[in-house]
Amino acid sequence: MTSAATTPEEYIEQLPEDRKAPITKLNNLIKKHMPKGLEAGMGYGMLAYYVPKSIYPAGYHCKPFPPLPFINLASQKNFIALYHSGMYAKKELYDWFVSEYPKHCKYKLDMGKSCVRFKKIDDIPYNLIEQLMSKMSVEEWIGIYENALKK
Numbered sequence: 001m002t003s004a005a006t007t008p009e010e011y012i013e014q015l016p017e018d019r020k021a022p023i024t025k026l027n028n029l030i031k032k033h034m035p036k037g038l039e040a041g042m043g044y045g046m047l048a049y050y051v052p053k054s055i056y057p058a059g060y061h062c063k064p065f066p067p068l069p070f071i072n073l074a075s076q077k078n079f080i081a082l083y084h085s086g087m088y089a090k091k092e093l094y095d096w097f098v099s100e101y102p103k104h105c106k107y108k109l110d111m112g113k114s115c116v117r118f119k120k121i122d123d124i125p126y127n128l129i130e131q132l133m134s135k136m137s138v139e140e141w142i143g144i145y146e147n148a149l150k151k
Contacts, residue, residue: 002044008027008042011046011047022118022121026126029126029129033133035137038070038138044072047073048071048072050066050067050068051068069085081116085145087132089145097111101128106123
């Protein structure tokens, strides 16, 4: 589900009551611990944490107008989704997250290549997400992204 909200505050305000607290907590955690250089805002109808054009003027290759996405957070119909492009692009980071997840959550990991789906919103592994935020710098993300474009 995408939102027409234009600001993170508007996005959170429009959420169902049971989603406001966990999304707010995740948003605050990500903003506090995200790699230096990222900016927070809206992107693709979700909360977005991206490489600003001031750092990476080329933007996203599919649509050069928006900045380069890195992390997104969304309230979907049946779960809260955390999208982390670094886990999609770097197998070691994906493997680390998969191996660490059971140490932080009693429920089975529900994950795609970059999307972690939290169906049990009372058991979101906030500490693990905090650790994930420090695992890739903006410079490393840009390097991985550019290398992928060259292929």
